[in-house]
Amino acid sequence: xxxxxxxxxxxxxxxxxxxxxxxxxxxxxxxxxxAQNCGVNVVRAMTALQGKHVNGENAWKxxxxxxxxxxxxxACLVARIDDIVSGRD
Numbered sequence: 001x002x003x004x005x006x007x008x009x010x011x012x013x014x015x016x017x018x019x020x021x022x023x024x025x026x027x028x029x030x031x032x033x034x035a036q037n038c039g040v041n042v043v044r045a046m047t048a049l050q051g052k053h054v055n056g057e058n059a060w061k062x063x064x065x066x067x068x069x070x071x072x073x074x075a076c077l078v079a080r081i082d083d084i085v086s087g088r089d
Contacts, residue, residue: 026071 028046035045 031049032042032046035042
């Protein structure tokens with residue numbers, strides 16, 4: 001998924017590329033963190049995962065729209081919690 005987002009970034013003007021690049025980087029954060037926590041070689045694990053995505057091997061069982069909706073809702077929740085903890089209204 002992250003590879004696809006990074007490829008989509010190349011299709012847009014420079015000013016419109018940053019959201020796609022940011023989403024691509026964000027999607028790589030979860031598997032990278034899981035690999036670090038499991039104690040495996042992060043570079044090898046990420047390279048293998050990206051290779052599978054390039055070959056079309058992915059394990060998406062849910063629709064992309066549901067995944068994006070859940071990710072956005074989670075990010076909003078974290079932002080709200082951060083505002084509450086920091087004392088902002």
